Amino acid sequence: MSLALRSRAPMTRRRRVALVSLLILACTVFIAATAAVYVRQLEQKALLTESIRGSGWTAYQAKLEHVRSLAALDLARAAPDARHLQEASLRLEILLSRLPLISKSDDSDFLREIEGVPEMAARMERDVAAILDGLYATDHDDPALPGLLDGWNERLAAYEVDLQAMLQATVAYNDRLYKRESELREATAMLPLGSLVISGALLVILLITQVRRAESGLDEMRAARAQAAENEASLRRVVEAAPVAFVVADPHTDAAVFINRSAAGLVAADPRDGAWRAAIGQCRRAVAARDALGRESAETAVPVTLRHPGGWLMSCTVLYARIVWNGREQGLYALVETTRTRTAEREAMQASTLAAIGEMAAAIVHEINQPLATMKMASSNAIALLEEGAPPEKLRPKLARIDAQVDRAKRITDQIRRLVRRGDERPQTQFAPQEAIELAVGAVAEQYQRAGIALALRVEDARGGVVAGDRTLFEQVLVNLLVNAHDAFGTLSARAADAPAPRVRIAARIEEDALVVEVRDNAGGLPEEIVERLFEPFVTTKPAGQGTGLGLALARKIVVDMGGRITGETANGGARFEVRVPLAATRLAAAAA
Secondary structure, X not given: OHHHHHHHHHHHHHHHHHHHHHHHHHHHHHHHHHHHHHHHHHHHHXXXXXXXXXXXXXXXXXXXXXXXXXXXXXXXXXXXXXXXHHHHHHHHHHHHHHHHHHHHOHHHHHHHHOXXXXXXXXXXXXXXXXXXXXXXXXXXXXXXXXXXXXXXXXXXXXXXXXXXXXXXXXXXXXXXXXXHHHHHHHHHHHHHHHHHHHHHHHHHHHHHHHHHHHHHHHHHHHHHHHHHHHHHHHHHHXXXXXXXXXXXXXXXXXXXXXXXXXXXXXXXXXXXXXXXXXXXXXXXXXXXXXXXXXXXXXXXXEEEEEEOOOOOEEEEEEEEEEEEEOOEEEEEEEEEEOHHHHHHHHHHHHHHXXXXXXXXXHHHHHHHHHHHHHHHHHHHHHHHHHHOOOOHHHHHHHHHHHHHHHHHHHHHHHHHHHHHOOHHHOOOEEEOHHHHHHHXXXXXXXXXXXXXXXXXXXXXXXXXXXXXXXHHHHHHHHHHHHHHHHHHOOOOOOOOOOOOOOEEEEEEEEEOOEEEEEEEEXXXXXXXXXXXXXXXXXXXXXXXXOOOOOHHHHHHHHHHHOOOEEXXXXXXXXXXXXXXXXXXXXXHHHHHO
């Protein structure tokens, strides 16, 4: 039943919309048609008026100039002097200019339709032109002038009857046009009135339809409000029963407005309890700190530690959203207690740390045992030589070997101490990285030259940058990377003849808010099996006795203490290491935040 009503409702709504659209379209068409008809009738009226004026005026001017020309010829015949002849010539010129209007002008369409008028106008135009030619060719004291004037007068007077008939036809035509204009005037008044009546009726129908539609919309709105209230009540029941702690709070005062059952068991059962204000304030500050990191983290949960009224601490994660609660903008906090999860994570981390310490201890024992075994062998040989009474010269190599192994053991312990030393125990100063890079390159330049390895340096793009940290340790990181690149080529005699010329490139640049130092070589790249463990202690590709495997681990520790990171990969037939540390201003800003 409800499904049928729902399916019928859209159909009814579409029909109403279609009907209203049709009525609006009809009203628009009627109004536009009324305006078009009215404009058209005004144009016709103007056209008729112009036609009456043009046709009558052309016929009248032609008749008038004909009479004036005859009078001028009569005067010239009575007094044939130069002035009267000139006056007659002027009148004939004016008459000649009026005659083409009868048969050629757009304003005299009606005259061209009268039978015989165009031909008469053409003949008269030729005769007048001939009279003018004769008049211009005759002198005023010519004895034959009176006879010529009589002939010209009779020739011109022959057109009087035709011109009079043309003028009378024009008057009759104008009478008919005036009647037509009166009819149009009456139609112009009636047609818009009828169109307006029809348009008004359509508008009334449209108004009634809109009123009914508004009433229907109000009914639908009331039903929607009732449905929304029911949905809100259902949602409130769901929130009440949810296992997640939901808290609605005032974003300005941190006062709790609503808490569900899970939230009541988390902090306090009464939302007016002062513990809630303190907890909400702590959650709000944690969310604000997260939002300050950028838009990308806006949807992530924030870890926060709350104090229970009983005195113990609770680990929670919180999500925040702005909602409208009871008509006011409020903040919604969703809290999930993670105390047990955090405890389990700490226990797992502690177990992992112990396992790592065990692995490191075993590796340290292995590394220390090598020089100890060598010292044991050398000392045993020295004792045997002493018992045989050997001279001191034979004992010197044994003792030197023992001394070298002691230095090696000391170097291993020093590197381990640096590896585990806390970063905040080292002096932190600001320094220009390009100077440290140049010093590191200078420390290995002679070694590279002896090995025949080309070393390219580019630090121009890093000038002006300043980083914070231990400058000596930063130089040690770069020296370690350069020494590793040098050792990756092996000895000069062991290189293949077709191998590319050994080349190492170190470049520094400022990228966004960080210093980037890149060390590249073309020695073949890193073995795949150690790439994932490249920066773990005691991981090395060097032959036994050449390296301790602590150099890259120590380098990573130094870079991390400076707030940066170090990565290594195989690229373009060689190894590529990238050291990225924040500039001093960026690091200080992050620390202050």
